[in-house]
Amino acid sequence: MNFAELHNHYKSLQIESHLVDVIEKGEKFVYPSGHHLEPGVGFVYFIIEGSLSISVAGSELSIGNAIEHMPIGLMERYCPLVDFEYTSMTPITVIKLSWEDFDNIFIYATPERVIELVTILIYMTVFSLDLHFERKQASSYQTIRPMLFRYLYRTQTHKNEKEGLAAFIIRRTNLSRTHVFRVLADLKEGGYITVEKGKLVSINKTLPDDY
Numbered sequence: 001m002n003f004a005e006l007h008n009h010y011k012s013l014q015i016e017s018h019l020v021d022v023i024e025k026g027e028k029f030v031y032p033s034g035h036h037l038e039p040g041v042g043f044v045y046f047i048i049e050g051s052l053s054i055s056v057a058g059s060e061l062s063i064g065n066a067i068e069h070m071p072i073g074l075m076e077r078y079c080p081l082v083d084f085e086y087t088s089m090t091p092i093t094v095i096k097l098s099w100e101d102f103d104n105i106f107i108y109a110t111p112e113r114v115i116e117l118v119t120i121l122i123y124m125t126v127f128s129l130d131l132h133f134e135r136k137q138a139s140s141y142q143t144i145r146p147m148l149f150r151y152l153y154r155t156q157t158h159k160n161e162k163e164g165l166a167a168f169i170i171r172r173t174n175l176s177r178t179h180v181f182r183v184l185a186d187l188k189e190g191g192y193i194t195v196e197k198g199k200l201v202s203i204n205k206t207l208p209d210d211y
Helices: 003-012 019-025 074-078 099-106 111-134 140-157 165-172 177-189
Strands: 027-031 043-049 052-056 062-065 084-088 092-098 193-196 199-203
Touching (some): 019 092, 092 099, 140 165, 140 199
Antiparallel strands (some): 052 062
């Protein structure tokens, strides 16, 4: 199981019948890259275009990125103890929806809509578990290794993201800047990866299991 396989399978499910109603009932906003989206009480937000990063408030570490159809603000609605920060990594298009409209679209509509919502929430959990597994490896290199694949996949699916490879890894781990740059330099020197202008262009051959 890896992020690309999970994400491609999730997208293949075509759980998007709700989007027509969400767009019709909600209010549309467009924000630039670097915008901090703050979920307001009484509202849920859907990112219909662009990439949104999630982090714990007050922490520089990124938890991950929002997946398609993820209702931003729903966790805060039902568990007000959580405190997340949301930052756009690219320009984003957002639909702002009231709790009442959200409930009418998902909860009180049809069984199929409930299944869509449950599926989205389950995949949110699956992606979170995958991230936890990825970043709790025995060694720092074993943490970096899968993140190379994740970064390459993200650059292929989100063309407008400008984050460099080293920054991507450092922002999501507790690894030191010096160590990350050293590992990347060694992989580049060994011909395992191609990096241009700080961005990973390709993984050229099977990465070693250990560093």
